[in-house]
Amino acid sequence: MLVLVTLAATTVGMGPASASSMTVPADSPARPVRQCADLVGQFHVPGAPTHVTSATVVPAAAEPAYCDVRGYVEPAVRFQLKLPTTYRGRYVQYGCGGFCGYITPTVFPECGPRFGDAAVAATDDGHPVPGFDTRWAVNNQAARDDFFFRAPHVTSKAAKQIIARYYGEPPRYSYFTGCSTGGREALLLAQRYPDEFDGIIAGAPAHNYQALLVYQAWLAKANIGADGAPVVTDAKLPVLHQAVLAACDGLDELVDGQVDPGACRFDPVSLLCPNGTDLPGCLTPPQVETARKLYTGPTTAGGERLYPGAQAYGSEPAWTGWLTPSAARGRPLAEQFADNYLKHMGYPIGTPHSSLARFELTRREFHRLTSEGLRPNAMSLDLGRFQRSGGKLIIWHGWADQAIPAAGTVDYYQRLIERFGTPRQTAEWARLFVIPSMYHCQAGSALTAFDPFRELVAWVENGTPPDRIIATGRDTQGNVVRTRPVFPYPLRARYGGTGSIDDERNFLPAPPPAPPRGTLRWVGEYLHHIPGPVVW
Structure with a gap:
């Protein structure tokens, strides 16, 4: 969707590569x-x-x-x-x-x-x-x-x-790679123009564009108090993040600054300030309630889910500027995306538009966006022509993405599996990689870069599917301080017990702590079965 930040093109093809991917015609x-x-x-x-x-x-x-x-x-x-x-x-x-x-x-x-x-x-x-x-x-x-x-x-x-x-x-070979809006474009090309590219990389895809703009509107409204100021402020984000790490970092049997949001069970009430105070190391009652909402996601007044995702545990440092104002960008980015979409492009030309201030979080208002939303949406599950043409698809997303929750991408991939039969059958041509602690397209609290381009080339040109792709963490000076393998979803990386926890060679694939959840029920799931406009 909208989204905001694209994966820097300067990273493509620069990450570590396995021997099988070192191939040229x-x-x-x-x-x-x-x-x-x-x-x-x-x-x-x-x-x-x-x-x-x-x-x-x-x-x-x-x-x-x-x-x-x-x-x-x-x-x-x-x-x-x-x-x-x-x-x-x-x-x-x-x-x-x-x-x-x-x-x-x-x-x-x-x-x-x-x-x-x-x-x-x-x-x-x-x-x-x-x-x-x-x-x-x-x-x-x-x-x-x-x-x-x-x-x-x-x-x-x-x-x-x-x-x-x-x-x-x-x-002889054609590839497409993009993140955020570029990730939406990637899925759109596989769905609508299935013979155009041999290999496609969809990073943090804004594929459910219409719903994602509703989510941005909800984010903007959820963190604004009656006085018009942010409820959860930048000053409280480190406190919240450290509490999440304390509660959930070790659930994967390794304390390493990385959180599995799916396994985390954290309640912000544990940070409640005593006796009505507002101290640096705790949250006020409104801040506790707002944090709970942000971790839960948007619903209608009747409890219907408006988006298949929410702010992930571990993403808190990246809320700065997205949920709160910043000196560099002014109003929160979620607010700017939602307001400009609703005012100028979210509805058919010639029909009444809306704005962030007027938009209501209801099923009716969600459906009002569908008529024009079908055009940018890349939610179709009908990738049969892409698969039959021999196309290969790598989808990836950061678990701590503050802009586009990874849960929506996981939900889409689960639906692909249902459409194409089994995880094994789907993995023959489409694989999902979810990177712990990574924010939107790049940066993160532990891992900061992920580039599957070489692995895609090896898959397309050699028939070698990617069984592991290396994510990299760099410090503020650009030095590599951590490498970790990322395995195809739902597998996770498990520490082997010896050697540095910052060296990818010391990790093995392991099943998730719990079986992958099924698809989510939400008001826009019907959009997966409505194709957008096609110009062949």
């Missing part, structure tokens, strides 16, 4: 068959009229030499495509973040021992306004649809035709 690299500048002009791409406005050679420096292609797909989908001088048949497209409006900075991924052997591209999703200002969407359905679902698709079509002209042949 065996044939010789392709060389350009025409000059970079010759790409300027019009490309007659069916359904995606494309204009290349500039094509400039960038000499080798921090990156290999490449042809920097800039242009747009009509009406206004701007893109950048980087074509390396040495090319081995791969195309990698990056997703966008937030409400987009900018072209994600791209890097050449390390697919193996060679560097820069893939063409890479990204798009602004069809409008030039970054940040929270969504007034561009008020009366422009074409701009909405470009952002909602069209831009990643037409960028792929345009890029592949430009690649074919430059190198004399189209890509």
Whole structure:
């Protein structure tokens, strides 16, 4: 959905890789068959009229030499495509973040021992306004649809035709990777355009876009008192987080600063200040009640769940700026996302819109968002064509994600399992990895980065499914201080009993403490069975 932060493109392909993933196509690299500048002009791409406005050679420096292609797909989908001088048949497209409006900075991924052997591209999703200002969407359905679902698709079509002209042949393998809004785009491509990419990475996907904006509205309202000020303040977040760690950190048999939210049973009342006081090391009664709500999630007045998730135990340090104001971003991010969506793009053009102040947390208001919400939603479970075409899907999410609760992604994956038969059958083409202690797309209290790109390449090109992917923790100076294996859901990493707890080699796969829960009942679960608009 909305979401806010995208996974930094600079991390793609940079994490530790297993020997099986160190693979590149065996044939010789392709060389350009025409000059970079010759790409300027019009490309007659069916359904995606494309204009290349500039094509400039960038000499080798921090990156290999490449042809920097800039242009747009009509009406206004701007893109950048980087074509390396040495090319081995791969195309990698990056997703966008937030409400987009900018072209994600791209890097050449390390697919193996060679560097820069893939063409890479990204798009602004069809409008030039970054940040929270969504007034561009008020009366422009074409701009909405470009952002909602069209831009990643037409960028792929345009890029592949430009690649074919430059190198004399189209890509042999195509990959898409994104987080947050980019994760939504990733699932959307697998669902609506199943033949477009061989391998897809969906990180922290904002796939239930409509419901996620309702969740942001609820977050904003849940932490605002009658005086208009935050109830749970930044000053109380360290207190709350330390109490969660004290109650739940050791439940996985290892005290390491990582919490399994599913196993945690923590009640903020344990932090209640005595005798009506408000001291630094405790919570007032309103703060206790608000924290309880945040950990429980949104419901209607009648108790119906409005979203399949809530703020996770262990995510508390990341609430700063998301649930509370910040000097850098002003109003809480949840408030800004919800308000701008409800005012400018959440309802069909020409119909009454809403705002955060007017929005009511009811089943009726949720359903009012469905008509337009079907366009950006990526909730469909019908991935049969993607599976049959040989596509491979890696979904990943941080357990401590403060912006998009990981529980919603787990719920989606459980529904995929139900749709495709068994966990084993689903894992043949789609796997979920959930990273302890990680916040939204990056950063965290213990693990801060996760990059499954090499493992996806190995799965697609070698048929080697990812049985473990290494997550990394770095300190404020960028030094690696922890590595941990992350195993396919629902497996967890269990310490073997010897060696450093910060070394991934000392951990083994283990079943979860309790069997995975089933799917959740909530007011929007019917959306999994309604396809969004498709432009084939």
